[in-house]
Amino acid sequence: MILGMIKVEIPEQLSDALRNVRRVVVLTGAGVSAESNIPTFREAQTGLWEKYDPTELATPQAFNCNPRLVWDWYRWRRELISAAKPNPGHLALVEMEAHIPEFTLVTQNVDGLHRRAGSKNVLELHGNIMLTKCFDCGRGVEIEAGNPGELPRCRDCGGLLRPDVVWFGENLPAAAIEGAMQAARQAEVFFSIGTSALVQPAASLPLYAIQGGATVVEVNPAETPLSAQVQFVLRGPAGEVLPALVKVVWE
Numbered sequence: 001m002i003l004g005m006i007k008v009e010i011p012e013q014l015s016d017a018l019r020n021v022r023r024v025v026v027l028t029g030a031g032v033s034a035e036s037n038i039p040t041f042r043e044a045q046t047g048l049w050e051k052y053d054p055t056e057l058a059t060p061q062a063f064n065c066n067p068r069l070v071w072d073w074y075r076w077r078r079e080l081i082s083a084a085k086p087n088p089g090h091l092a093l094v095e096m097e098a099h100i101p102e103f104t105l106v107t108q109n110v111d112g113l114h115r116r117a118g119s120k121n122v123l124e125l126h127g128n129i130m131l132t133k134c135f136d137c138g139r140g141v142e143i144e145a146g147n148p149g150e151l152p153r154c155r156d157c158g159g160l161l162r163p164d165v166v167w168f169g170e171n172l173p174a175a176a177i178e179g180a181m182q183a184a185r186q187a188e189v190f191f192s193i194g195t196s197a198l199v200q201p202a203a204s205l206p207l208y209a210i211q212g213g214a215t216v217v218e219v220n221p222a223e224t225p226l227s228a229q230v231q232f233v234l235r236g237p238a239g240e241v242l243p244a245l246v247k248v249v250w251e
């Protein structure tokens, strides 16, 4: 099938398997939002890591040292994400969910685009950038406008507020990672889409799926450490590969 600029080959064995499958787990990373113009983390030319050192921005230590710099960075990312729209890759996953009896979408992305696209059973492993909590007491809050130029503070304890995302060195939300691990172990088909498969514990999820006997599929224009271990590699951008896959299997 020719779709957009690339030729997407969907192996028949995979499309046949998907028509009869009950339990599917999808793990997504920054690559699935690349076509919504949100830069990925690790891509050399365009990734956030090229312009900024995340270890100086996305850690509790960084926030302690320079909360203003960290907030500036997150405000910039919030604006970028507010302006972004779900792309055909997000929308294809909504359609896939409609055809699969037990479908779990696990995402490392904090941009909320899967839910905005219409995906329902979504586990956000790294939080959501639009939410805010207190750095000291942990209470989740609606962010308050406050005075321009001042850092937002918790109304309960007076502590500084921070974005409610998982920073390096912090634990993932327990319910999300436990749910993701259980779903991965029971998956019949597992997709790893747009992730460099480097950051733990998310990078272990496809390995649990392999141990559980799942058919594992990678969708990524580039090779990753997972590529050699999966049954199917669909090389290409998620926004082209996923619509092509859904069309071949269900239309």
Ligand code: OAD
Residues within 6 Å of the ligand: 028, 029, 030, 031, 032, 034, 035, 040, 041, 042, 043, 047, 058, 108, 109, 126, 166, 167, 168, 193, 194, 195, 196, 197, 198, 199, 219, 220, 221, 222, 224, 236, 237, 238, 239
């Ligand atoms: P990365 O930036 O590490 O990887 C993005 C992946 O997307 C790469 O493998 C690209 O080849 C691939 N990619 C790029 N464009 C794509 C496209 N159009 N379609 C499909 N794939 C594409 O992002 P993640 O793997 O998500 O965590 O990074 C994992 C975690 O590392 C992030 O959640 C973040 C970071 O530290 C935290 O902030 C806690």
